[in-house]
Amino acid sequence: MVTELAESGAGDEVIMSIAGHVSRAMLSRYSHVRMEAKRRARGEIAARQRASDEERLEHAERRLQTAASSGPVVVQ
Numbered sequence: 001m002v003t004e005l006a007e008s009g010a011g012d013e014v015i016m017s018i019a020g021h022v023s024r025a026m027l028s029r030y031s032h033v034r035m036e037a038k039r040r041a042r043g044e045i046a047a048r049q050r051a052s053d054e055e056r057l058e059h060a061e062r063r064l065q066t067a068a069s070s071g072p073v074v075v076q
Contacts, residue, residue, distance in 0.1 A: 006031040 005015045015031070016022055022030070 002027065002031040003033065006033050007037040 002019055016027055
């Protein structure tokens with residue numbers, strides 16, 4: 001049960017409450033997160049990072065395009 005709760009994304013406090021207020025050490029010992037769950041979590045983190053990187057790149061490109069289309073700046 002603890003493993004399934006951990007893999008579902010429930011937080012430690014929630015798991016500890018449901019499991020009967022076990023200590024963090026016991027929680028760690030009795031939750032055996034499966035390799036597939038770990039792979040899926042890493043994949044989700046990587047996907048969010050890629051999306052964030054792409055958004056930053058698009059924002060930087062828009063700023064450059066705006067600066068280029070506004071023409072030369074004349075300072076007097």
